[in-house]
Amino acid sequence: MDETTALVAHGVGKRYRRGRPWALRDVDFSVPRGSITALVGPNGAGKSTLIKGCIGFERPTAGQLVVDGIGPWRDRGGAVRRVGYVPQAASLYRELTIDDHLAMAVAYRPKFDRPHAEARLRELDIPLAVRADELSGGQQAQVGLAIALGTRAPVLLLDEPLASLDPLARREFLHVLVTVVRAEGSTALLSSHVITDIEQACDRLLVLGGGRKLLDLSIAEACATHRVVDDDAALAGEEVVGRFPGPAGEALALVVGASGPGRSATLEEVVLGHLAAGRLAARAAGLAVSARSTGAAA
Amino acid sequence: MNRTTTRLALRLHRFEIVILAALAVLGALLALLVCSWLDGTGYTACARAMQTGAEPTPACISAQDAFYKIQSGSVVILTQVLLFAVPYLLAVLTGVAIVGREVERGTARLAWSLAPSRATWFAGRLLPLLAVVAAVGLLTGLAGDRLSASMIPGTNPWASLADFGSRGVDQAARVVFAFAVAVLVGAALGRALPALLVGTIVIFLGLGGGSGVDGRILASEAVPVVSATNYYDPANLTYDTGFLAPDGRFISYDEMLQQFPQPTDPNVPWNPPYPAAQRIVPGTRYPFVVGREVAVLLAGALGALTLAFALVRRARPG
Numbered sequence: 001m002d003e004t005t006a007l008v009a010h011g012v013g014k015r016y017r018r019g020r021p022w023a024l025r026d027v028d029f030s031v032p033r034g035s036i037t038a039l040v041g042p043n044g045a046g047k048s049t050l051i052k053g054c055i056g057f058e059r060p061t062a063g064q065l066v067v068d069g070i071g072p073w074r075d076r077g078g079a080v081r082r083v084g085y086v087p088q089a090a091s092l093y094r095e096l097t098i099d100d101h102l103a104m105a106v107a108y109r110p111k112f113d114r115p116h117a118e119a120r121l122r123e124l125d126i127p128l129a130v131r132a133d134e135l136s137g138g139q140q141a142q143v144g145l146a147i148a149l150g151t152r153a154p155v156l157l158l159d160e161p162l163a164s165l166d167p168l169a170r171r172e173f174l175h176v177l178v179t180v181v182r183a184e185g186s187t188a189l190l191s192s193h194v195i196t197d198i199e200q201a202c203d204r205l206l207v208l209g210g211g212r213k214l215l216d217l218s219i220a221e222a223c224a225t226h227r228v229v230d231d232d233a234a235l236a237g238e239e240v241v242g243r244f245p246g247p248a249g250e251a252l253a254l255v256v257g258a259s260g261p262g263r264s265a266t267l268e269e270v271v272l273g274h275l276a277a278g279r280l281a282a283r284a285a286g287l288a289v290s291a292r293s294t295g296a297a298a
Numbered sequence: 299m300n301r302t303t304t305r306l307a308l309r310l311h312r313f314e315i316v317i318l319a320a321l322a323v324l325g326a327l328l329a330l331l332v333c334s335w336l337d338g339t340g341y342t343a344c345a346r347a348m349q350t351g352a353e354p355t356p357a358c359i360s361a362q363d364a365f366y367k368i369q370s371g372s373v374v375i376l377t378q379v380l381l382f383a384v385p386y387l388l389a390v391l392t393g394v395a396i397v398g399r400e401v402e403r404g405t406a407r408l409a410w411s412l413a414p415s416r417a418t419w420f421a422g423r424l425l426p427l428l429a430v431v432a433a434v435g436l437l438t439g440l441a442g443d444r445l446s447a448s449m450i451p452g453t454n455p456w457a458s459l460a461d462f463g464s465r466g467v468d469q470a471a472r473v474v475f476a477f478a479v480a481v482l483v484g485a486a487l488g489r490a491l492p493a494l495l496v497g498t499i500v501i502f503l504g505l506g507g508g509s510g511v512d513g514r515i516l517a518s519e520a521v522p523v524v525s526a527t528n529y530y531d532p533a534n535l536t537y538d539t540g541f542l543a544p545d546g547r548f549i550s551y552d553e554m555l556q557q558f559p560q561p562t563d564p565n566v567p568w569n570p571p572y573p574a575a576q577r578i579v580p581g582t583r584y585p586f587v588v589g590r591e592v593a594v595l596l597a598g599a600l601g602a603l604t605l606a607f608a609l610v611r612r613a614r615p616g
Contacts, residue, residue: 077414085411
């Protein structure tokens, strides 16, 4: 890992129990410092597992994760100090006020930048004196983000924080995230299902499917290097990534290459094509496994 | 652990702490009230006199009636329930929640992502509640001591094994043990309600089994003492009555009857050759017995909390 990368995975695999399928398998990637990387994949793709591995909440079964130069499982305290984490569901204490949450953050992390977090919350008109359970879901997510930003950690891990938010709350959340990351040069890994949000906020894309990495490149590159073709006859000689239905149910194919038949792919189409390919590969792998086990049983 | 984490830990359990601590204080106040009623009957002096074989005077009989009327009244029962049940309730409710509720509600994700050291987090959550639980256990235990002294006239609670286990520092130690087991079960299950149910069963079995073992140890430590008047002293743990042989052996009634059969003529009195005796653990051994039990309970609590911390270190935050 060099100075330009904030987060690295080398052949990371995670299996929760022996005999169970792998939640993550042979995942390699690196996240450049100062970038906002979108982590995309269907439910069960291993996004949360990967993020939890980065903060030392999950131990990789295979491979190695490095966060800002630290192996999270070997030195969880060190990794936690380097990470600001926004969990999937707002994890605030409903009995405590927002002020209490900030006090708690200061108590656990003496370098916590409380004025910074307070300023973020003031900008959003979120009162400090109210209990967490009196806030809306969007406000709770903003509090979670403000706390993560207040840690002034070089790496931000955001595990689907937008999932339960309305469009306006999502937009506000992303605005705060992008502003702060750009201003402070920190690095963010944002897991999300919502492609429009990713387009607005992120500069890199990491797609997971069936526990494997399907795509890892910049968003500009992703759109520039893929095309969408809606005519099967035009696919001859093209490298087809995957097929998926269009908005009107038409059959679309995502192909690799900047020029050729069809049109430039949108980010959503790039993601859909790779996810479709990943699903096919996972099914094929599942069939191979079941064929092997049937053979073994016979 | 600092002032903020202490304040927040207590605030997270404010409802349970306020309600149950108030009930414990109420129990202690009721105990003092009941003691003043019992002492006010004047029966204690009568009881002492009657223990020496004096005939009860009409005033004594009247005092005795008043005393037993109070003793069997509903206020005393309520007081005993409050003093005994409330500290355990507080211990179990707060104990299972420390880790179990955090993992269940997902708040552990936030806390553990902020606290670089889970030991610091655990200590910050545990110690303030441990202090509250121990204080409530001690308050109710000492109130139980005072109540026991008035309920059994003429006894000194520090030299009496009456009500052993349900009063005094022993009760406080039992409550601390229950709290530690509840924390461990909460950490093991990661869910508050199942931990509450399982924790209650484990505590019941643990304390019940411990009392059984303690009872056997105490029985093996019982010594024979001559008891000329055959007076049963409630301060002692009395296991048997019989006779003391010249060689110091305790002889039961059955053995004595075998050695010296009762005369067949009912008009001839049976005069066993050895003095009447009781096999007892004297109440004066209370400080040693309670000290030993408190040490074992606190060691058990420490073990449970160490195990709980080992689970917290490895736990996924949900």
